Amino acid sequence: MNNIIVYLEIEDGIVGDVSLELLTKGRALADQLKCKLEAVAGGFKLDGIGAQVFPYGVDTLYIADDKRMAPYTTLPHTSLLVNLFKEEKPQIALMGATSVGRDLGPRVSSALFSGLTADCTSLEIGTYEDKKAGKKYENLLYQIRPAFGGNIVATIVNPECRPQMATVREGVMKKEIRNPKYKGETKILEITKYISDTDFVLDVVERHIEKARINLKGSPIIVAGGYGMGSAENFKILYDLADVLGAEVGASRAAVDAGLCEHERQIGQTGVTVRPKLYIACGISGQIQHIAGMQESAMIIAINSDPNAPINTIADYVITGTVEEVIPKMIQYYKKNSK
Numbered sequence: 001m002n003n004i005i006v007y008l009e010i011e012d013g014i015v016g017d018v019s020l021e022l023l024t025k026g027r028a029l030a031d032q033l034k035c036k037l038e039a040v041a042g043g044f045k046l047d048g049i050g051a052q053v054f055p056y057g058v059d060t061l062y063i064a065d066d067k068r069m070a071p072y073t074t075l076p077h078t079s080l081l082v083n084l085f086k087e088e089k090p091q092i093a094l095m096g097a098t099s100v101g102r103d104l105g106p107r108v109s110s111a112l113f114s115g116l117t118a119d120c121t122s123l124e125i126g127t128y129e130d131k132k133a134g135k136k137y138e139n140l141l142y143q144i145r146p147a148f149g150g151n152i153v154a155t156i157v158n159p160e161c162r163p164q165m166a167t168v169r170e171g172v173m174k175k176e177i178r179n180p181k182y183k184g185e186t187k188i189l190e191i192t193k194y195i196s197d198t199d200f201v202l203d204v205v206e207r208h209i210e211k212a213r214i215n216l217k218g219s220p221i222i223v224a225g226g227y228g229m230g231s232a233e234n235f236k237i238l239y240d241l242a243d244v245l246g247a248e249v250g251a252s253r254a255a256v257d258a259g260l261c262e263h264e265r266q267i268g269q270t271g272v273t274v275r276p277k278l279y280i281a282c283g284i285s286g287q288i289q290h291i292a293g294m295q296e297s298a299m300i301i302a303i304n305s306d307p308n309a310p311i312n313t314i315a316d317y318v319i320t321g322t323v324e325e326v327i328p329k330m331i332q333y334y335k336k337n338s339k
Contacts, residue, residue, distance in 0.1 A: 003036040003060075004029055005088065005163070007081065007095040007104070008053065010043045010070075015052045017217075018096035018170040025123055025173045026094060027057035032125050033139055036060060038090070042080050044070040050186050057178035064189045068200045071207060072100055075199040078107045083194040085112060090163045092141050094123075097167040105167045116165040117143035117156045121172045121273075121292060128157045135159075141166070146269050146292055153288075171217055171273035172296070214248065214264050220277045221247035224267055224294070227254035228283025228304065229323055235260045237327050238282060244334050250274070252290045255283075268293035283323045286311025303327070 004026045009016035023039065030037040036059040041049050046065045053061060064080050081104070085093065093108075095101040097119045109116035122144035128137045140157045141164040147154040158164045216222060223242045229235045235255070242249045251261035253268050267274055268290040279297035284290060286302070286309055294300070295314055302315035303326050312318045319326055 002089060002091045003038050004033070004092040004094070005038045005040060005085070005090040007093070007101070008039050008041040008049065009072075009096055009098060009100050010041055010046070010049065013043075013045060013048055015041075015049060016096065016098075017175060018098060018101075018168070020053070020056060020175045021170070021173040022094045022096065022168055023053060023056035023058060024176045024178075025168075026092075027178050029092065029123065029125060029141075030057075030059075033091075035091070038062065038088070040064070040081065040084060042066075042069045042077050043072075050184070054182050054184045055177045055180050057182055058184045060184055061186045062189055063186060064191060064194065066191045069191075071204055073200075073202050073204065074103055074107065075202065076195045077104055078111070079195045079199050080189070081108045082111045084189070085163060093163040093165045095167050097169045101167045105165060109165045112161075112163070114161045114163055114165050115158050116167070117145060117158075118167050120145045120166045120168045123166065123168065126157075128159055130159065140164070146288070169273050171275060174275075216248050216250055216265065216267065216272045216274050219248035219274075221245050221280075222250045222267075222274055222276045222278070222294075222297075223247050223280045223282065224250035224252065224284060225255050225261065225282045225323075226252040226284030226290075227258055227260070228285065229255060229260055230283070232260050234324060237323070237331075241280070241327055241331050244331055244338070247278075247280075250294075252284050252287075254285075254287075281311050281315070282327060284311050285309050286314070 006022045006026050008019045026037045038060040039058045040062040042064040044067045046063050105116050120143050124142040126142045128140050137159045143156040143166045223238050225238045238249050250267040251265045255261050256266045269292045273293045275296040277298045280301045282303045300315045301317045302311045303319045305322050307320045
């Protein structure tokens with residue numbers, strides 16, 4: 001009762017990174033609230049899920065193992081969560097702000113009349129005082145997300161309804177094992193108790209999954225360009241720099257909107273969230289929408305002709321100059337000095 005539950009996204013028996021990130025954050029929140037961290041998995045052949053999630057500090061793992069539960073379809077997974085939540089009454093429920101989470105989260109919250117904060121970038125525990133009602137609420141979940149096009153950061157609370165539900169963007173939180181030897185309890189759920197046969201009305205006959213050709217999230221080095229690159233021709237020198245560094249090329253929304261780069265490479269609030277070891281921002285002014293997607297990078301180098309560009313305030317190193325002048329010199333120097 002009153003624990004934290006994380007919904008696990010599973011593909012081919014592998015728990016998704018966003019779910020492992022949520023387990024890491026969920027464990028920290030559970031420690032703060034002095035409650036248990038639980039996880040729920042629906043799918044087929046889930047014998048190996050416990051070994052994947054228990055090291056992240058999961059106390060209880062609920063398993064709904066049935067051939068009809070995989071691949072993901074809306075109705076059975078919705079019924080599973082709605083009925084499990086009614087039974088276990090968690091105080092907090094978390095899932096990824098992915099295509100699955102964005103489909104599943106609103107349906108579950110609507111059925112439970114709990115409310116939902118979508119696309120969060122941070123979660124914290126705090127208090128809230130309702131002065132009009134004369135009430136003070138302790139240990140509420142602060143659900144933090146950009147709002148109004150990223151121009152403000154909103155902190156949203158849900159004082160009365162439970163569970164407090166949130167979907168969280170992939171990549172904004174660290175994925176960190178708590179204890180490799182941590183052991184929790186596995187509870188096998190009886191499918192017929194939580195899901196009716198009518199929920200399986202949809203049958204997936206065939207699936208086609210196209211592998212992503214761009215791996216921004218997994219790249220240790222990212223060279224990103226903004227509107228300040230000036231033209232698609234200038235943008236090509238970023239690929240030259242990325243080639244010598246073994247990096248991926250990213251872009252700000254302004255660069256994508258201007259046609260300098262494809263949307264798949266967009267980093268920021270409306271794109272991908274990354275946390276590489278090295279982030280080189282080229283011709284990027286540093287609006288809050290972009291910073292939200294890369295501020296957790298281990299090291300940031302900013303190249304900009306404007307010494308007062310907002311990106312400079314979070315950069316570890318700032319190079320003031322035009323990208324046309326600076327980047328070719330970086331390429332030349334690296335080729336000369338690398339082994």
